[in-house]
Amino acid sequence: MARTKLYTGIYVALFxxxxxxxxxEQIGLLESSYMLALALITVFSFVxxxxxxxxxxxxxxxxxxxxxxxxxxxxxxxxxxxxASYSIL
Amino acid sequence: MTDDNQPRxxxxxxxxxxxxxxxxxxxxxxxxxxxxxxTTNHKDVGLLYLATAMFFLVFGGVLALLIRAQMWSPRAPxxxxxxxxAYNQAVSLHGLIMVFWFISPFATGFANYIVPLQxxxxxxxxxxxxxxxxxxxxASGILVFASFFQGASYAGGWTLYAPLNIPAFMPSIGATxxxxxxxxxxxxxxxxxVNFITxxxxxxxxxxxxxxxxxxxxxWLLTVWMMLLAFAxxxxxxMILLSDRMLGTTYFAATTAGxxxxxxxxxxxxxxxxxxxxxxxxxxxxxxxxxxxSGNRIVGRKWFIVSMVLVALxxxxxxxxxxxxxxxxxxxxxxxxxTTIGISLPFDLMVFALIYTLIKxxxxxxxxxxxxxxxxxxxxxxxxxGVFLGAVVLDYEFRGTYWVVAHFHYVxxxxxxxxxxxxxxxxxxxxxxxxxxxxxxxxxxxxxxGFNLLYFPLFLAWGTPRRVFAxxxxxxxxxxxxxxxxxxxxxxxxxxxxxxxxxxxAGDDAAANPWPYSTTAEWAVASPPPIENFPGKPSYASGNxxxxxxxxTGAAAADGGTAATDGGHAALxxxxxxxxxxxxxxxxxxxxxxxxxxxxxxxxxxxxxxxPEGLEGLFYQGTSVLGVxxxxxxxxxxxYENFTAHEGGLGEAWPFEGVENTxxxxxxxxxxxxxxxxxxxxxxxxxxxAYGWEAWHPIPHNPIPGLVNTYLLLTSSFxxxxxxxxxxxxxxxxxxxxxxxxxxxxxxxxxxxxxxxVVLFSEGTGLDASVRASxxxxxxxxxxxxxxxxLLITAYLIWRAWNGAYTDGNDETLExxxxxxxxxxxxxxxxxxxxxxx
Numbered sequence: 001m002a003r004t005k006l007y008t009g010i011y012v013a014l015f016x017x018x019x020x021x022x023x024x025e026q027i028g029l030l031e032s033s034y035m036l037a038l039a040l041i042t043v044f045s046f047v048x049x050x051x052x053x054x055x056x057x058x059x060x061x062x063x064x065x066x067x068x069x070x071x072x073x074x075x076x077x078x079x080x081x082x083x084a085s086y087s088i089l
Numbered sequence: 090m091t092d093d094n095q096p097r098x099x100x101x102x103x104x105x106x107x108x109x110x111x112x113x114x115x116x117x118x119x120x121x122x123x124x125x126x127x128t129t130n131h132k133d134v135g136l137l138y139l140a141t142a143m144f145f146l147v148f149g150g151v152l153a154l155l156i157r158a159q160m161w162s163p164r165a166p167x168x169x170x171x172x173x174x175a176y177n178q179a180v181s182l183h184g185l186i187m188v189f190w191f192i193s194p195f196a197t198g199f200a201n202y203i204v205p206l207q208x209x210x211x212x213x214x215x216x217x218x219x220x221x222x223x224x225x226x227x228a229s230g231i232l233v234f235a236s237f238f239q240g241a242s243y244a245g246g247w248t249l250y251a252p253l254n255i256p257a258f259m260p261s262i263g264a265t266x267x268x269x270x271x272x273x274x275x276x277x278x279x280x281x282x283v284n285f286i287t288x289x290x291x292x293x294x295x296x297x298x299x300x301x302x303x304x305x306x307x308x309w310l311l312t313v314w315m316m317l318l319a320f321a322x323x324x325x326x327x328m329i330l331l332s333d334r335m336l337g338t339t340y341f342a343a344t345t346a347g348x349x350x351x352x353x354x355x356x357x358x359x360x361x362x363x364x365x366x367x368x369x370x371x372x373x374x375x376x377x378x379x380x381x382x383s384g385n386r387i388v389g390r391k392w393f394i395v396s397m398v399l400v401a402l403x404x405x406x407x408x409x410x411x412x413x414x415x416x417x418x419x420x421x422x423x424x425x426x427x428t429t430i431g432i433s434l435p436f437d438l439m440v441f442a443l444i445y446t447l448i449k450x451x452x453x454x455x456x457x458x459x460x461x462x463x464x465x466x467x468x469x470x471x472x473x474x475g476v477f478l479g480a481v482v483l484d485y486e487f488r489g490t491y492w493v494v495a496h497f498h499y500v501x502x503x504x505x506x507x508x509x510x511x512x513x514x515x516x517x518x519x520x521x522x523x524x525x526x527x528x529x530x531x532x533x534x535x536x537x538x539g540f541n542l543l544y545f546p547l548f549l550a551w552g553t554p555r556r557v558f559a560x561x562x563x564x565x566x567x568x569x570x571x572x573x574x575x576x577x578x579x580x581x582x583x584x585x586x587x588x589x590x591x592x593x594x595a596g597d598d599a600a601a602n603p604w605p606y607s608t609t610a611e612w613a614v615a616s617p618p619p620i621e622n623f624p625g626k627p628s629y630a631s632g633n634x635x636x637x638x639x640x641x642t643g644a645a646a647a648d649g650g651t652a653a654t655d656g657g658h659a660a661l662x663x664x665x666x667x668x669x670x671x672x673x674x675x676x677x678x679x680x681x682x683x684x685x686x687x688x689x690x691x692x693x694x695x696x697x698x699x700x701p702e703g704l705e706g707l708f709y710q711g712t713s714v715l716g717v718x719x720x721x722x723x724x725x726x727x728x729y730e731n732f733t734a735h736e737g738g739l740g741e742a743w744p745f746e747g748v749e750n751t752x753x754x755x756x757x758x759x760x761x762x763x764x765x766x767x768x769x770x771x772x773x774x775x776x777x778x779a780y781g782w783e784a785w786h787p788i789p790h791n792p793i794p795g796l797v798n799t800y801l802l803l804t805s806s807f808x809x810x811x812x813x814x815x816x817x818x819x820x821x822x823x824x825x826x827x828x829x830x831x832x833x834x835x836x837x838x839x840x841x842x843x844x845x846x847v848v849l850f851s852e853g854t855g856l857d858a859s860v861r862a863s864x865x866x867x868x869x870x871x872x873x874x875x876x877x878x879x880l881l882i883t884a885y886l887i888w889r890a891w892n893g894a895y896t897d898g899n900d901e902t903l904e905x906x907x908x909x910x911x912x913x914x915x916x917x918x919x920x921x922x923x924x925x926x927x
Contacts, residue, residue, distance in 0.1 A: 004814055011807040018799045018918075022792050025926045034783065041922045049915045056806055056911045058904075065744035066756050073760035076318045077767025079405060084354040084771065085778050087409060087417035088347060 115673040127674040129216035135201030142195035149186035157572040164558045177244035184247025196370035200309045206611035207303045209294025209627030214287040214750045224682025225277035232270035239263035251341035251352035269689040275324035282317040291737035296629030303609045308373025311401040319362035321761040325768020326355035337697040338863035347779025357408035371507025375461045382458035383450025384606040396435035403432040413484040429479035456529030460510035471499030495547035517599030521616045528588040536581035542574030677727035688716025773864040788865040795925035805834035806914045816900035824890045
């Protein structure tokens, strides 16, 4: 299967990104620049999630409507979390 | 029969055909109890829903009469027909039962029966899941019923506000059982939502585009989408509450910063869409009835649908208008006041469309039309009085008073009234009998009088504090009028039930289509319809509804309906059930429902981490074990059972062409799981912000064990992919080896987690140590639960693969499991940094 190589490459990349994520904490960036570290760690999580969903779950090869179904749930989560959090600031 | 033969956009022209000759060929007869235990047919399940919902209507109605008896006079605690605690239970359970166990399931009953007929499907996409959805609904209702016999049922109001909902203030086991009932109800709704979304999107007849979908089906499609997302948020809320009650976490403890506001956010994020979840099916029924009884297509049909879509979307951005009296900031209150006013605009359009439809048509005032019109009147009153509550300043005055009680009932019961209209409208279709028209009209007169006598005076007595049986003496007259109205309304329901029961036994036979000008497909088949609904494959490809020969369906769909034999119908001589086999019976959904009750009753005995002493504790522990074993056995048996359902995608499937039913069902389920996890993660983020973001440190001291678990899960995702690749290469060894690796990696994840927890426990960091600890344990615990469920499925897949499955070209099951497993992986990718790093 031609895709086995692609899957393997993605797996290695995910492994590396997960390591980098902890690396951000290990080099002390959380102490020196919390918001930058938080942003980096969050971006790493999103990149990993998008790659797993796109390739391991085959979303890139499915009709776009399937992605929208998942995005709908995510938007629901965002609406609840962001608005609720803002309400107590 | 209709005399309107113009092609219509709402499902074509209904022209009745005789019933199929081989009815119920795979099921026990209707008089047999066994049939109702094993049936998976959508019409049977619909009738089960309707009958059960009617029971809960009576249950909730009796509680309402008790409330009104208590409110006859202002009371001091301990006086009147109810004790103070009994009154609190009656008020709480009346609300819960009517909202959860009557109105929504009542609509689900109609949807089950009518939607597949309207879209040209022979059943739902997943018939056994449909039956499971019903049995979980019944199980949840039994739990609520049982809660009264476990000390006391829930007594803190139907909104279950925190911190009143935690054991310190609501200690009875019965209260936990009530919450369990809501959890199980949420599960039922999720299963049902996945099923209906897949069915309506994927199983429409050729030519039945989304634009031409009947309005009832449109309203139900939007309802189930709202249900899917809203009930996932409620599920998160009640699961967290159960954890506070059973395990001792401290999310909603009075001392937790933001705990009680967190509950209101989670509850009302569900609660406001719930208003439309309740009302939309009634709106759809009303739209159908207005069209049929005015002989006029609904005015502005396209904009009516657009308005429904807008309301469904907007319903998720108005919830904080229920929280104007909490400590949320003024900016957000103002914002939500604006969104609340905004949601009334599409409703205005729909109301005017309905009114103008009547003005343009010639109205026939049959019983369904009377109820539908009554529903519109009640909704207008409810809607206008609700605008007051959407304005921050007025809400400060009205919140917590009987104004809310009156407004809320006008809105919710307008939905009930619309559904009763639907009950009379579809009664001939469902039973094959006609109801007594005089009794029907009489019941409406009594109903409308009783309802308004009950609730309008409550606007005038609005200064009465809500949920309290003491009130100012000057309101006595209004409250007595309301109590008299309650009795009259109760009599109306008895009249309705008597009329319909009498008609089932001794009513005249109903024609296939008793309503002139009806246009939807359910009226084109016999009353009641045969087991597989249609005398051929339905198709709208020519613009009219036609029934085509099975073999001709594809061609008909492709070439515009050339397979029609007589310009209207291609009814088959031999029917269509002989050349393909589908199943209609399974005992396992009912068994799962039964063991769900047993499990929940057993677990309800667990209070803040421990069971009661002595025999009582033994009973609860034994029941828990029995229930869990029964559940595992039933679920496994259901998974192993051979069951053939109808395929989807043979007609219209926009926007999911090419996505098989099961795959779409899995994706829809995962979308709801996103919201479920979103509720938990959002709760953790919210509490952290309330606590002070940077003052909150991760519970695990070291992120490395979490990183190891990330490696383990990522690798297990990769091995699932390898299993799929091996299946495509027809390598049995490869599939078994890859799945076994997945299983071992998952076990490794659990073992690593267990070690981490043991260390933390040994250091004295239990679930109740702090709210930080609570969020860490519960959110990662929910994820562990998903991992455990995934491992159980993996073990099953290994066993099947060992026996030769998945390498014969049918590897879809592996792919669908992979979707779930990768999702579990994705969730961890967010939990890991949130709970281990930042």
